[in-house]
Each structure stands twice: as C-alpha cells, then as structure tokens.
Amino acid sequence: MAEAAVKPQSSAAGATRLKIEGLNAYYGESHVLHGVDIEVKRGEVVALLGRNGAGKTSTLRSVMGLVGRRTGSIVFDGVETAKLAPHRIARLGIGYVPEERGIFASLNVHENLMLPPVIKPGGMSVPDIFTLFPNLKERLYSPGTKLSGGEQQMLAIARILRSGADFILLDEPTEGLAPVIVQQIGAAVRRLKESGLTMIVVEQSIHFVSTIADRFYVMEDGHVVDAMTAAELAANRDRLVTYLGV
Numbered sequence: 001m002a003e004a005a006v007k008p009q010s011s012a013a014g015a016t017r018l019k020i021e022g023l024n025a026y027y028g029e030s031h032v033l034h035g036v037d038i039e040v041k042r043g044e045v046v047a048l049l050g051r052n053g054a055g056k057t058s059t060l061r062s063v064m065g066l067v068g069r070r071t072g073s074i075v076f077d078g079v080e081t082a083k084l085a086p087h088r089i090a091r092l093g094i095g096y097v098p099e100e101r102g103i104f105a106s107l108n109v110h111e112n113l114m115l116p117p118v119i120k121p122g123g124m125s126v127p128d129i130f131t132l133f134p135n136l137k138e139r140l141y142s143p144g145t146k147l148s149g150g151e152q153q154m155l156a157i158a159r160i161l162r163s164g165a166d167f168i169l170l171d172e173p174t175e176g177l178a179p180v181i182v183q184q185i186g187a188a189v190r191r192l193k194e195s196g197l198t199m200i201v202v203e204q205s206i207h208f209v210s211t212i213a214d215r216f217y218v219m220e221d222g223h224v225v226d227a228m229t230a231a232e233l234a235a236n237r238d239r240l241v242t243y244l245g246v
C-alpha cells in the first residue's frame with residue numbers, strides 16, 4: 001500500500017477517539033446493553049470479545065446509531081453522538097462493516113466498491129485498495145453472487161476504506177473463512193493500523209484478535225466484565241478461555 005493511502009489525522013497519537021460511558025441500548029422493549037464503558041485511543045486496534053448474545057454487535061450498532069434506542073454517552077473525536085442520526089455519525093468518519101457484509105449480489109465488485117459515498121477526504125484510492133486486496137482486482141467484474149466469503153469480506157472492508165472513514169468497526173470479519181483467508185484479513189488489518197486507522201474488531205474467539213489487537217474487552221450479558229492489554233493476554237489466557245467457553 002502506498003504511504004499516502006490512508007492519511008493519519010494530525011492530532012496526537014494515543015489521544016482518546018471514542019469514549020463510551022454508561023451505554024444502555026434497547027430493541028423495542030428488549031433491554032440489551034446495561035451500562036457499557038469502552039475507550040479507544042487513536043491508532044489502536046481494540047477487540048470486543050464475548051459469547052453469542054453478549055452484546056458485541058449491539059455495541060457496534062449503538063456507536064452507529066442503529067439500535068432502537070440508546071442512553072448514556074458516546075463521545076467520538078470530542079463530539080457527543082448519542083443523539084445523532086446514523087448518517088451524521090458516519091460523516092464523522094466512523095465506518096461499519098457488519099457481520100453479514102452487505103454485498104449487493106446483482107452488482108459486480110467494482111460497482112459494490114464505488115457505491116458508498118465518500119464521506120471524508122483522505123480515503124483509500126482504488127489502486128491502493130487493490131494493493132491491499134489483490135483478489136479484488138482479479139475479480140473486478142464478477143457479480144457479488146460469485147464471490148467467496150473471503151472476497152466478500154475484503155470487498156466489505158474495501159468499500160468502507162474508500163469512503164474515507166478512519167475509525168472502522170469490524171463485526172466478526174473472519175467468520176466462516178478458511179485459515180489462509182483469515183491470515184490475509186489479519187495482514188490487512190495490521191497494514192491499516194500502520195497507516196493510522198483506529199479499529200474495533202468484534203470476535204467470539206481470541207485466536208484471530210490475539211494477532212492484531214492492542215487491547216481486549218470481554219462482554220457478558222450486555223456489559224463489559226473484563227479488560228486487558230495485549231501484554232497481559234498470555235498471563236490471562238485461561239480466564240479469557242473460561243469467559244468465552246472455548
């Protein structure tokens with residue numbers, strides 16, 4: 001990837017980009033998040049771990065404003081976003097890659113790639129995207145239906161990078177993918193981090209995120225029950241495995 005592919009913001013590295021405090025979220029009558037507290041600093045890759053139904057996806061959706069209702073505080077780059085509409089939140093530079101990937105089956109790779117509007121200057125150029133994910137260049141005119149799971153995941157990430165988002169929410173990016181593709185996604189995440197992007201990655205297993213994340217939060221029953229740094233991971237692996245039931 002060329003150096004200018006994703007321009008790091010000028011503000012100091014290590015400053016807080018996202019601070020979630022006392023977040024509660026509801027789908028209709030269903031109260032799914034119960035006081036989530038999470039902080040992400042500039043340039044970090046932060047993993048959200050937890051079993052099925054722990055509230056990881058709901059946390060990402062709350063950051064984007066995509067849950068029915070949310071209370072508490074979600075400050076992004078100094079802006080309180082808890083009451084903002086999803087399109088306003090996206091324009092601040094937050095990009096969401098959902099678990100289901102959302103590739104349009106009837107559109108080809110190029111059309112899918114060009115679909116989202118550019119929301120912020122400094123997004124990745126198409127040549128740089130092809131350097132990051134060469135598979136996409138080879139499949140440029142293949143329809144969405146013909147793509148493998150790995151190609152769909154790469155396209156879903158690429159589409160968000162082109163939009164100029166520099167804070168990326170990745171929901172279970174490796175789900176159902178072969179080990180060799182998981183390695184490619186991991187390498188891409190590391191390169192994006194080197195370019196200055198900040199990311200939250202949701203996963204159910206520690207295997208993938210232990211190779212990419214700086215810090216880990218563990219969720220259970222709609223709130224954060226544990227947190228650790230990458231340096232603390234090895235000493236706490238047994239505890240993590242118990243949380244995750246693996």
Ligand SMILES: Nc1ncnc2c1ncn2[C@@H]1O[C@H](COP(=O)(O)OP(=O)(O)OP(=O)(O)O)[C@@H](O)[C@H]1O
Pocket residue numbers: 027030032050051052053054055056057058059204
């Ligand atoms: N649209 C919805 N309507 C009602 N309840 C929901 C909805 N989406 C999720 N939930 C509930 O919210 C809780 C948290 O789900 P969430 O998807 O955030 O968990 P998760 O940790 O991401 O798990 P998964 O890996 O299964 O996505 C669960 O009890 C789930 O059943």
